[in-house]
Amino acid sequence: MSTLVLGIESSCDETAASVVRDGREVLSNIIATQIPWHKAYGGVVPEIASRKHLEFINPVIRKALDDAGVTLDDIGAVAVTYGPGLVGALLVGLSAAKALAYSRNLPLVGVNHIEGHIYANFLAHQDLEAPLVCLTVSGGHTTLLYIEEMGDYTIIGQTRDDAAGEAFDKVSRVLGLGYPGGPAVEKAAQTGNPNAFRFPKALHGELDFSFSGLKTAVINTFHNAGQKGEELNINDLAASFQESVVEVLTEKTMLAAEKKNAKNILLSGGVASNERLREVLTAACKDAHKTLYFPPKVLCTDNAAMIACAGFYRLKKGNIAKWDLNADPRLGL
Template sequence: MSITVLGIETSCDETSAAILVDGVDLRSNIIASQIDTHKKFGGVVPEVASRKHLENVNPVILEALDKAGATLADLDAVAVTYGPGLVGALLVGVAAAKALAYALDIPLIGVNHLEGHISANFLVRPELEFPLLCLVVSGGHTDLVYMPHRGSYQLLGRTRDDAAGEAFDKVARAMGLGYPGGPLIDKLSKEGDPNAIKLPRAFLEEGSLDFSFSGLKSAVLNYLNRAGQRKEEVNKADLAASFQRAVVEVLVEKTFIAAQGCGVKTIMLAGGVAANRSLRERLLLRAAEAGCRVVFPPLDLCTDNAAMIACAGYYKYLRSDFAGLTLNAVPGLALGQDQYEGPENQGQMSLESRHKEKKI
C-alpha cells in the first residue's frame, strides 16, 4: 500500500506545499517565493513574511493537490516544519497542518527544518547507506552533522556567529549587489580572481569543528570602508571571488576533517548555500583526492521547499513518529531533539494504536 504525504513549509519566506508518494515519487512541489517582496528591504521582514504566508498557504496547498492529481482523501499524513525559523511564519504552516490532520483524521508529523534539508538528498538518492556526514549550509545555519543511522543526528560543529548564508547576504548588501546575496556573489565571482584580495580564514582553536564568519564579514566591510575613504575603485568581481573562496575553504576543510574523524565515506551537502557553484566544485575535488563520495540535491531542492519536508515526514511516518494537535512552533528547535509539547504529544501514537482508536 502506498503512502501519500502532504508536506508544508513556511519557516521563512517561501510558502511551499508538496505531495510525495512512498518517499521518492514527487508528484508536486509548489513554492510561492517572497523574494521580490523582501528585496526592497535588503532581507526578510518577519511580520511581512507571516502575512504573505497567510495569503498563500491555502492556495499553495490546493495547487499542490491539483498538480499531483490528488484529493485530500488521498492523504495518509501531513508533515509540517515546526522549527527552527521565524515564529510567526512557522505558526501559519503549523496551524494549517493541524487543521488538515484533525479534519481528515490522519497523522500530524512535525519536522525539523534542518532535517528537511538533509532529507532532500534522500529524495533523489534513497539508497544512501549510513553512517553519513552532512554539511548543512543556509542563511541561518552552518552545521556539521554526523548520522550513524536514519533519524539519529549528532552535531559535530556549528557556527558561533554568522551563518555562511547570512555572511553572503550581508557582504552582498555592503557591496551594493542586492538580495539574496548568495547567488549574486556566486555569479559575480566567476569574473574575479579569488586570490586578488587577502582575507582571513577563521579555523578557530585546534580540533574545533565550529565555524565563524563574523570576522571575515568585518574584514570585507573594513576593506570597502578604507577604499571609500581613499576614493579608490573596488573591483567587485575580485572581492566577491576572494570572499567566496575564504568561506568555501573553511567549509570544505572542516568537513573533511570531520569525515576522517568519523570514518565516513559519504558526505552530503544540504541547505540553500548547497547551490553554490564553488562549494560544490571544491567538495568534489577534495572527495576525489580523499577517496570519498560527495552528494548534493538538485538546485531546486537546495532552497526551502516542501518536498524535503514531505520526505522527512515519510520516514518519520514509517517509524510512527507522530505529533499531537498541541504541536507548536519552536523557533529555536535543535536538530535531533523533537520538542513536542503538551500531554497529547508526550505519548505519540503508534500506527497500530491509532488504528485501534479509529475503530472505537
C-alpha cells in the first residue's frame, strides 16, 4: 500500500505545501512566494514573513490537497520543516502541521530544511545511490557533505562567512539588480564578459569556503568606479562575480569527490538553479568520470515536496516527532 505524505514548509519567505506518494511521486507542489512584499526592503523581513505565512498557510495546504485530488482522509503522515530558518516563520508551518496531525491522529515527522534540499534530488533521480558528495548552496548555507548512506551526513567543508546565495543577494543589492539576487545576477551575467574583472578566490586547495572577500572586492570595484566617475559595465561585473563563485564551488566539489573517492555528486539548494554552475560542474564531472545530479529548478529553491520526500524516509525509519517538537532556528544536520 502506498503512503501519501503531506509536506509543509515555512522556514523563510515561501509558504509551501505538497503531497508526495512514497517519497517519489509529486502529486502537488504549491508554493506561495512572498517576494513582492520583501522586495522593497532588498531582503527578507522576518516579521513580514511570519505574518504572510499566517495568511497563506491554510489556503496553500487546501490547494495542495485539491491539486493532488485527495482529502485529509487519504494522507498517511504530515512532514514539516522545524529548522533551520526564521523562528517566527517556522512556527507557523509547525503549528499548522501539529494541528492537522493531532486532529487526524496522523504521525508528525520533523524535517531538517537542509536535508530537504538534499532529498529534492531523490524526487528527480530514482536511481541515486550513496556514497555521495553533496554540495548544498542556498541563501543560508554553503556546505560540502559526505553521505555514506542516506541519513548519515558528514560535513567536510562549509563557509566561514557568507553563504553563496547570500553573496549573490548582497552583490545584487549593491549593483542595483534587485531581489532575490541570484536570478537577477544570473540574468545580467548572460550578456556580460566573465573575464572582464579578476577577483580573489579564498582558501584555495581547502574544502572550506569564504565569500566575504570576493563580495567586498566586487562591491569596492563598483564604488571606486562611482567615486572616480568612471563608466562601469554592470553586466561584466555580474558575470565576473558569478564566474568566480562558480569556479570556487566547482573546484572544491571536485576536490571533495576526489578525496572521498565518490563517483556520484549531488547539487542542492537555491543556487543549484544557476545555469552557469550546472554547466561548469557538469563539464568538470564529465572530465573526472563522475556523475552529477541536480533537481529541476522548481525543486532547488524552497518547496514542500522535498520536505514530504525527506519526511517519508524518516517515517520509514520510525522517526516520528513528539507533540512538543519545537522550531529550531539553528538546527544542524
